[in-house]
Amino acid sequence: MAKPEWMASDDSQFVAQRELGLYHAYFDAFDSVVARLLARDGASGVADAMAALADVTRASVVSLYLNVPDGSVARMVAAWRDPATRLAAVTPAPLKLFEYANYPMLSDTLAVGMVLNKSLLELPLAEQMLLAQIGARRILCIPLLNRGELFGFLSFLDDDERRERSSTELKLLSMLGNHVAQALIRLHVEDDLLANQQRLRALVGATEDMVFELSPEGVVRQVWSGHPALPSAEVITGRPIALVLPPEIVQVLAPAIPEALAAKHSVTVQCALPQRGVWLHLRLQPVTVGEPRVVVLVHDVTELAQDAARKKTMLDTLNLLEEAIVDMTPAGELIEATPAWAGLRGLEARNLPQDMGKALSTWVHPEDQPSMADVLGRLLASNEASSLRVRLMQEKGEFLWVEARLIALRGPDGSCHGVRGVMRDVTVAHLNEQHITQLAHYDNLTKLPNRLLLDQALAHAVDRARRDNTKVALGFIDLDHFKQINDAFGHKMGDELLVNLAARLKTVLRDNDLLARWGGDEFVVLLPDLTDTARLSDIAERLRQAARQGVVLDGMEAKPTISVGFAVFPDNAESGEELLTAADHTMYHAKNAGRNNACFYSDILHLKALGREHVAIQSRLSDAIRLGGLQVYYQPIVRAKGGDVYAIEALARWQDDKSGWISPELFIPMAEKVGLIQELSEVVTHQAFCKLREWRDAGLAQKLMLNVSRSQLFAPRFVSNLVDRLGEFKLRPSDVIIEITESVALTDYSRQLKHLKLLGAAGFALAIDDFGTGYSSLSQLHEMPAQLLKVDVSFTQRLHTDEGRRVMQAIVQLSHGLDLDIVVEGVENLETARFLQGLGVQYLQGFHFSEPVPAGVAELWMRLGLSGKI
Ligand code: C2E
Ligand code: CA
Numbered sequence: 052m053a054k055p056e057w058m059a060s061d062d063s064q065f066v067a068q069r070e071l072g073l074y075h076a077y078f079d080a081f082d083s084v085v086a087r088l089l090a091r092d093g094a095s096g097v098a099d100a101m102a103a104l105a106d107v108t109r110a111s112v113v114s115l116y117l118n119v120p121d122g123s124v125a126r127m128v129a130a131w132r133d134p135a136t137r138l139a140a141v142t143p144a145p146l147k148l149f150e151y152a153n154y155p156m157l158s159d160t161l162a163v164g165m166v167l168n169k170s171l172l173e174l175p176l177a178e179q180m181l182l183a184q185i186g187a188r189r190i191l192c193i194p195l196l197n198r199g200e201l202f203g204f205l206s207f208l209d210d211d212e213r214r215e216r217s218s219t220e221l222k223l224l225s226m227l228g229n230h231v232a233q234a235l236i237r238l239h240v241e242d243d244l245l246a247n248q249q250r251l252r253a254l255v256g257a258t259e260d261m262v263f264e265l266s267p268e269g270v271v272r273q274v275w276s277g278h279p280a281l282p283s284a285e286v287i288t289g290r291p292i293a294l295v296l297p298p299e300i301v302q303v304l305a306p307a308i309p310e311a312l313a314a315k316h317s318v319t320v321q322c323a324l325p326q327r328g329v330w331l332h333l334r335l336q337p338v339t340v341g342e343p344r345v346v347v348l349v350h351d352v353t354e355l356a357q358d359a360a361r362k363k364t365m366l367d368t369l370n371l372l373e374e375a376i377v378d379m380t381p382a383g384e385l386i387e388a389t390p391a392w393a394g395l396r397g398l399e400a401r402n403l404p405q406d407m408g409k410a411l412s413t414w415v416h417p418e419d420q421p422s423m424a425d426v427l428g429r430l431l432a433s434n435e436a437s438s439l440r441v442r443l444m445q446e447k448g449e450f451l452w453v454e455a456r457l458i459a460l461r462g463p464d465g466s467c468h469g470v471r472g473v474m475r476d477v478t479v480a481h482l483n484e485q486h487i488t489q490l491a492h493y494d495n496l497t498k499l500p501n502r503l504l505l506d507q508a509l510a511h512a513v514d515r516a517r518r519d520n521t522k523v524a525l526g527f528i529d530l531d532h533f534k535q536i537n538d539a540f541g542h543k544m545g546d547e548l549l550v551n552l553a554a555r556l557k558t559v560l561r562d563n564d565l566l567a568r569w570g571g572d573e574f575v576v577l578l579p580d581l582t583d584t585a586r587l588s589d590i591a592e593r594l595r596q597a598a599r600q601g602v603v604l605d606g607m608e609a610k611p612t613i614s615v616g617f618a619v620f621p622d623n624a625e626s627g628e629e630l631l632t633a634a635d636h637t638m639y640h641a642k643n644a645g646r647n648n649a650c651f652y653s654d655i656l657h658l659k660a661l662g663r664e665h666v667a668i669q670s671r672l673s674d675a676i677r678l679g680g681l682q683v684y685y686q687p688i689v690r691a692k693g694g695d696v697y698a699i700e701a702l703a704r705w706q707d708d709k710s711g712w713i714s715p716e717l718f719i720p721m722a723e724k725v726g727l728i729q730e731l732s733e734v735v736t737h738q739a740f741c742k743l744r745e746w747r748d749a750g751l752a753q754k755l756m757l758n759v760s761r762s763q764l765f766a767p768r769f770v771s772n773l774v775d776r777l778g779e780f781k782l783r784p785s786d787v788i789i790e791i792t793e794s795v796a797l798t799d800y801s802r803q804l805k806h807l808k809l810l811g812a813a814g815f816a817l818a819i820d821d822f823g824t825g826y827s828s829l830s831q832l833h834e835m836p837a838q839l840l841k842v843d844v845s846f847t848q849r850l851h852t853d854e855g856r857r858v859m860q861a862i863v864q865l866s867h868g869l870d871l872d873i874v875v876e877g878v879e880n881l882e883t884a885r886f887l888q889g890l891g892v893q894y895l896q897g898f899h900f901s902e903p904v905p906a907g908v909a910e911l912w913m914r915l916g917l918s919g920k921i
């Protein structure tokens with residue numbers, strides 16, 4: 052049925068009105084949709100925009116699809132659904148993630164920028180099936196284009212296929228699509244921009260540099276990051292640099308802005324802010340795109356500048372140093388050296404370069420080359436500095452002692468790229484040190500090693516012995532009567548004797564044995580690396596013989612004797628220290644056994660306890676002397692023919708509360724050593740003279756035999772004191788026979804002769820005690836003003852051998868020849884007494900007749916005689 056005319060006119064009027072309404076509605080929508088999209092409220096903004104679109108188009112579902120980056124798929128990013136629609140509420144996956152390839156009609160239409168406006172039945176099967184899933188009957192898709200490129204689309208779905216839109220509305224929809232596309236593009240660009248800004252800020256923040264943007268006029272446009280020494284972004288943004296930045300910066304920055312803009316590449320300037328102690332490096336980067344600007348990057352170079360300044364000061368200092376600093380290749384070739392190197396080499400400073408490129412070893416003394424190479428080798432292998440001393444040849448061929456401290460220069464990977472050496476002239480110090488070492492380790496007089504060096508050698512020897520299972524022997528050597536030699540001949544002669552003795556003793560030793568001077572007249576011999584000790588007694592004997600070879604002092608021949616004490620590690624000691632102590636003890640016993648003796652620790656083991664008590668006893672000795680702890684015992688000397696008592700020997704006795712009887716062999720030398728001998732002998736003589744007085748009064752005529760030690764003999768006024776003391780008891784020197792041991796008679800012969808003659812002149816008779824132990828020469832004996840020889844116990848004890856008997860016979864004949872009477876000590880049995888009697892010995896003394904006994908018992912023998920014993 053055709054429409055009536057008016058209706059047509061009505062219709063056209065209606066259409067016009069409707070179209071006007073559409074225009075209004077769409078124009079409103081342009082604004083509201085775009086405003087909502089750009090509101091940046093995230094998802095809700097887009098959703099609101101969809102609702103606005105639905106409102107104007109009256110579609111059942113409006114969705115916005117945006118392409119993923121490669122453009123193969125469009126993702127539904129927002130949708131609005133009319134609550135009253137018949138379309139399904141749940142959106143199936145293919146609609147959410149729209150694959151263009153699966154829907155050729157739709158994608159082809161959109162790809163060319165055209166609107167797709169179809170009912171379900173007009174569509175190809177794939178699209179039909181897609182829409183049928185939710186019950187859509189019509190679809191309208193508007194492409195979203197950016198410079199002709201599809202980046203998404205708007206889709207409008209209707210549940211009624213009759214919901215057709217006029218061409219005007221389609222045009223308006225197309226326009227609306229354009230607006231939406233523009234809005235989305237802008238959003239996208241802004242997002243990118245924002246991301247870029249954030250990225251830039253992150254980058255700028257990471258460098259700790261200040262970054263800001265300037266206009267060509269020098270106004271701060273934007274500040275990306277700040278610097279602690281400069282005003283903050285809030286202060287400077289939007290303001291000219293001349294007003295907000297420190298003048299030092301403005302001064303360099305302002306002229307650089309036009310320069311950078313004109314040059315179209317970056318310009319760098321520097322400045323310092325002295326008050327803030329900051330050094331800055333400013334880089335101006337012109338921005339050539341769009342509005343001209345300059346990006347300024349402010350880099351803080353304070354530390355670098357300080358480093359550089361420090362380096363310069365350091366270099367200046369190094370150049371002033373006396374030490375030469377030398378940089379070398381790992382192979383030791385010189386690369387660089389401070390001026391002091393020229394000094395070491397005796398070069399003129401300007402000639403220093405001539406040494407560069409040459410190896411350090413060029414000038415190192417050939418003998419020092421191996422240690423130098425060794426140190427360089429070690430240096431490359433380790434991180435530690437090494438020091439060494441080498442002789443360095445100067446230009447003129449002379450050598451300096453140079454101390455070089457070397458360190459390897461390493462790269463970050465640890466590899467060695469060079470060697471740095473600090474070198475100084477230590478020639479004077481070196482020579483001094485050598486001298487000091489000599490002084491410290493060697494005795495100045497004998498040039499023998501001293502205690503210090505001995506200690507070291509001993510420690511090494513003991514270590515080696517432990518390791519190799521060998522032995523170390525140590526001998527303490529003490530020169531007998533050295534004090535008297537010094538007293539008699541003076542220190543110079545004493546020194547000469549020591550030097551002489553040292554040289555002699557050395558001849559006995561092997562190369563790796565060591566003779567050291569322990570001090571005074573004491574020496575120590577160290578025999579390391581011994582496999583057995585059988586040879587030891589031979590060595591000891593040879594040392595003794597070497598000492599006795601005799602030395603002419605002051606025109607007189609002296610035959611020094613030594614006492615030697617040997618101990619062996621590990622047999623007698625567990626350490627070097629113990630070994631020294633053991634040898635010292637042994638030597639002490641050798642001395643006490645009559646001097647001129649060699650003893651071994653193993654022989655005196657039974658006396659060890661004595662050694663320990665020694666110190667304690669010593670401290671009690673003076674009390675004993677002063678408080679009357681000493682007594683005198685008497686031992687008769689019997690006439691061999693007849694057995695009556697010819698004389699009586701006074702022997703000191705000490706009974707200590709703690710230790711019991713202590714032998715005079717111990718306390719007499721002790722008293723001498725600690726200076727108590729004078730007091731001791733006064734006690735003895737006083738007691739003995741008292742007794743003698745009583746005996747004289749009782750009509751007994753026997754002589755008193757008195758032991759006198761060497762220090763007594765040499766004491767001033769010894770003879771006159773003794774005479775005075777006798778006088779107090781109304782006794783005469785002829786009542787007394789003085790016993791002097793042979794060893795005293797030997798050394799200081801000339802001086803002691805004087806004393807002995809004094810004694811003789813005063814009227815005392817003299818006896819040489821312990822005869823046979825001191826190796827007196829016959830000529831000396833001949834000159835001595837003695838009347839009696841007391842033959843030492845050791846000879847008596849050898850009478851059971853043929854040889855012993857022959858020796859005794861020779862002594863008896865000798866004494867007859869010298870017109871001396873003989874007393875034989877140590878007669879312990881009748882057989883001995885008879886034998887000696889047969890030899891023509893005049894007097895006998897010993898336990899066979901009587902031990903030393905208290906005065907009362909002695910008096911009995913003096914009265915009765917001992918004829919029954921012979
Ligand atoms: P000496 O002068 O050789 O004295 C003799 C020593 O031989 C004494 O030892 C005596 O006890 C010991 N004797 C005596 N008969 C025998 C014997 O038949 N067999 C053995 N084996 N020994 C015998 P003593 O009393 O121990 O004296 C030791 C040394 O002490 C003395 O040796 C003497 O040098 C010294 N002495 C003792 N009293 C004094 C003193 O008042 N003044 C000084 N300066 N020295 C003294
Ligand atoms: Ca005696």
Ligand code: CA
Pocket residue numbers: 820821841843844876
């Ligand atoms: Ca004796």
